[in-house]
Amino acid sequence: MKIGVVTFPGSLDDDDARRAVRLGGHEAVALWHGDHDLQGVDAVILPGGFSYGDYLRCGAISRFAPVMTEVVAAAEQGMPVLGICNGFQILCESHLLPGALIRNDHRKFVCRDQRLRIENTRTPWTSSYDEGAEVTIVLKNGEGGYVADAETLDRLEGEGRVVARYLDDNPNGSLRDIAGITNGRGNVVGLMPHPEHAVEALTGAGTDGLGFFTSLVGVPIAG
């Protein structure tokens, strides 16, 4: 499959995401924030970083980048979209996912190997994990506190839309230890930890993140 990775001004992890896509057995396609063009890709990753310098709010300006018009339209047609860290923030600002991400409750940037539980394996990004799998994936964020009103949180939990949850210490004050969620249709996933940094034993805590890039095999593409 062809998986596009969008580069915004200030993206940091686009290169690592493309590398992870290739390690997952797919073709990586570089997409540009200023283009109204998804180049025929089958899925899109919005990578981590500090797009537009995090000015105004994280993801608030990126949401209006030309490529996002295409990403939002494709996501609404069922195309798999994964937002990692800053990408998760962009998906929330774009209203493709509910809630928002605010500054860590302890006010410090956090960078560590984080244990997670994968709770939803029905998304195109998590289908190669076993439900309830406990994995270790790098986490690095300053504004990773997931917040939403109680009704939204109850709906996410009730519909099984919490994709990943923090284990051990909650690293950033996220409500209900939420590390990742999906939309109602299940094709759009936002995740605060960085699976693209956990795909090779040489350069990380292990390869537990690889599943996010191998899951897409055999996924029927809508639209």
Added chain:
Amino acid sequence: MRPRLCRVARYVVDVMPKREILDPQGKAVLGALPRLGFDGVVDVRQGKRFELEVSGEASEETLAQVRKMAETLLSNPVIEDFEVSVAQSEEIQR
């Protein structure tokens, strides 16, 4: 060349984190004040203020536009509330 005078109205958008949303920046300021000898402050919340200069006279129509800007871009209604007001009209050199 003579400077061109242009009439603008200044609109203000105040954005504040919602009461129920944790405000770590406000908490940091609250923690710093006693260290500087300022006592008695029991809460601090930090928001943002935007000043927009819009050409023409102040009008209800432009105010509605500014409100739309506040809803769309300047604030995130999931975590923030905003208030819009007209500050003043004046002539400026452009």
